[in-house]
Amino acid sequence: MQPNPMRVSMEINGAEFSLETGRMARQANGAVVVRQGDTMALVCAVAEKKRSDRDFLPLFVEYRNKTYAAGKIPGGFFKREGRPSERETLSCRLIDRPLRPLFPEGYRNETQIVAFIISADTDFDADVLAITAASAALNISDVPFPEIISGVRVAEVEGQFICNPSFAQREQSSMDLVVAGTDEIVVMIEGECREVSEERLLDAIDFAHGWIRKLNAMQRDLKSRAPAKPKFAVEIATQDKALLAEVEALVGADLRAAVRIASKQERQDAVEALTAKVKAHFVDATGAAKPGVEEAFAKLEKQTMRAMILDEKRRADGRDLTTVRPITIDLGVLPRAHGSALFTRGETQSLGTTTLGTKMDEQKIESLETEFYNKYYLHYNFPPFSVGEVGRYSGQGRREVGHGKLAERAIKPVLPTIEEFPYTIRIVSDILESNGSSSMATVCSGILALMDAGVPIKRPVAGVAMGLVKEGDRVAVLTDILGVEDHLGDMDFKVTGSRDGITAFQLDTKIGGISRAILTEALENARRARLHILDKMAEALSAPRAELSPYAPKIISIQIPVQKIGELIGPGGKVIKKIQETTGATIEVDDNGIVYVSSADQASGQAAMDIIKGMMTEPEIGAVYHGKVKSITDFGAFVEYLPGKEGLLHISELEHFRVGNVEDVLQMGEEVDVKLVEVDGRTGKVRLSRKALLPVPAGVDPEAARVDRGGRGGRGFDRGGDRGGDRERRRR
Helix, strand or coil: CCCCCEEEEEEECCEEEEEEECCCCCCCCEEEEEEECCEEEEEEEEEEEEECCCCCCCEEEEEEECHHHHCCCCCCCCCCCCCCCHHHHHHHHHHHHHHHHHCCCCCCEEEEEEEEEEECCCCCCCHHHHHHHHHHHHHHCCCCCCCCCEEEEEEEECCEEEECCCHHHHHHCCEEEEEEECCCCEEEEEEEEEEECHHHHHHHHHHHHHHHHHHHHHHHHHHHHCCCCCCCCCCCCCCCHHHHHHHHHHHHHHHHHHCCCCCHHHHHHHHHHHHHHHHHHCECCCCCECCCHHHHHHHHHHHHHHHHHHHHCCCCCCCCCCCCCCEEEEECCCCCCCEEEEEEECCEEEEEEEEEECHHHCEEEECCCCEEEECEEEEEECCHHHHCCCCCCCCCCHHHHHHHHHHHHHHHHHCCCCCCCCCEEEEEEEEEECCCCHHHHHHHHHHHHHHHHCCCCCCCCEEEEEEEEEECCEEEEEECCCHHHHHHCCEEEEEEEECCEEEEEEEEECCCCECHHHHHHHHHHHHHHHHHHHHHHHHHCCCCCCCCCCCCCEEEEEECCHHHHHHHHCHHHHHHHHHHHHHCCEEEECCCCEEEEEECCHHHHHHHHHHHHHHHCCCCCCCEEEEEEEEEECCEEEEEEECCEEEEEEHHHCCCCCCCCHHHCCCCCCEEEEEEEEECCCCCCEEEECHHHCCCCCCCCHHHHHCCCCCCCCCCCCHHHHHHHHHHHHHC
């Protein structure tokens, strides 16, 4: 049977955006190819029709770059794609987060979304395209996904918003914003900004929402053209209301007291004791816990916690809705780290460290579109002990990658330029305690560690996580949420920024979406909380330290002409290696001619820099140099007057009197002051004089002393020519 593809399209940012189905992967429940420009992604949706026994939605999202998409062959021994890169992992999360809350409540069927990037140009990124394609694939399939959502990226260039910008436009943009939503409401936002205002961010979200509605209409058009697939029935466990009432009667009062315990561990212990009491009370004939009793208790706990917040405006730890938990800061806690800070907010604690490196420490990033090197990166670690649990140490999961990237984006806008600070910067955040918003604690500890290391950041940045409890028209926006408020609430909205504006954000919801009114309130409360946290940070350290750690490498830089890079490196690296061996410094050169000299001490670095400066200095007639004799011939000596540059000190230019043997005046390796008297305009060879710096002896005519006895012309620039000239004179 020949494929019968259905296709819809529209124009976005000067390029055709299209959705197609019916050509590829027709045995998947739903498959859609999305394309903008020459970037294409095949997105497939598959689901099991039988309900799993998991107590959560088993949604698995995979995002894979195919190197053939960019006309490349994978590196390595096996020459095939390997484990997902960090960027692929982040793209998985970008697709998962807006889809997950929109599946039917109680849906527990294993569901998988797979996105293959099958063509990649140098204009458009496939990650945000895959959000729309995933929704389209689910909607044309028999999987019971009731909503239509789309995702777009927004840039702002010269005050104008652009939908799905090119890579070049993103480089010029003041923001990189990804928004996903339905026609009515925003489901997810994520991105970074160069300190933009809350109002401007809201305007960008509104702009994105307009395009989202257009893409949703496209999906409906595609669905109307595709063969109809009835949605399979969803097996959802019903809640036994009578059992819920009995559980409430047994432990309701105790549970209301337990959720008011401020300490996380004590609160969890109290709740677990009540869980055990319920399971022991409600048993079947075999003595096992009655089916549904744990679910009933979990629902009662959620109702109790949310009612306390909505009715009393009180939270588990006793705070009101807008108060930030107590903050303590300890600086320089690690004596050998280049910078360190222990940031504790309530029961969340991050140990932030900054390590300064050289160009050799840059992180190489390979993508379908290009390869580049990062001079700044942040790593986030979440060990199990931070929440009092036992767990495996098997590398970073998607959550750790996502949280680390959010904190990395938050700090990036305030870092110094490479010209201002020629170091590679690595920040590590080890979460030692966690009870809500460890990624925001990472931002704070990371900034403080940078300042403790003496990194000249533009301004401090802080972050806070906002939550939400919404029941009908009753709404409570929570500042600095606890772990339980994240778990039982409806929103996790992380916002970071300086006093001047927002630098990064990430919004996830567990309900249908968030209105502009709620976003506005959340952003304003987040701004106030951020300023409070920044005040606390300023009390601990108001500005970067004046000096770097004594254990940090010493790096100095110089700009040299690009055409002289080869001269500095030398044949096979001979010249640069010799400088490094002589001084003990490390020298690195980039393609733009910036030379970085790093060393363990200032003296070694300065010695290498002096040599480089000397090599780059152009010979100046009349200038005096302190040189070194490198070789001696019968017609003179060759003197290194600048690093890597030699000139001829002819025998006639040694003294005011006739010298019969060069070694009567100079020895190999001897240091000597010389004056540069001539540069051959054709060959660039240099002629030096020693006698020009010596006083004229008594009885010697000064004018005669200045006369070049050999005459001006072909002598003194070519070793062979000079040698031949002397032999000819001896014969005469």
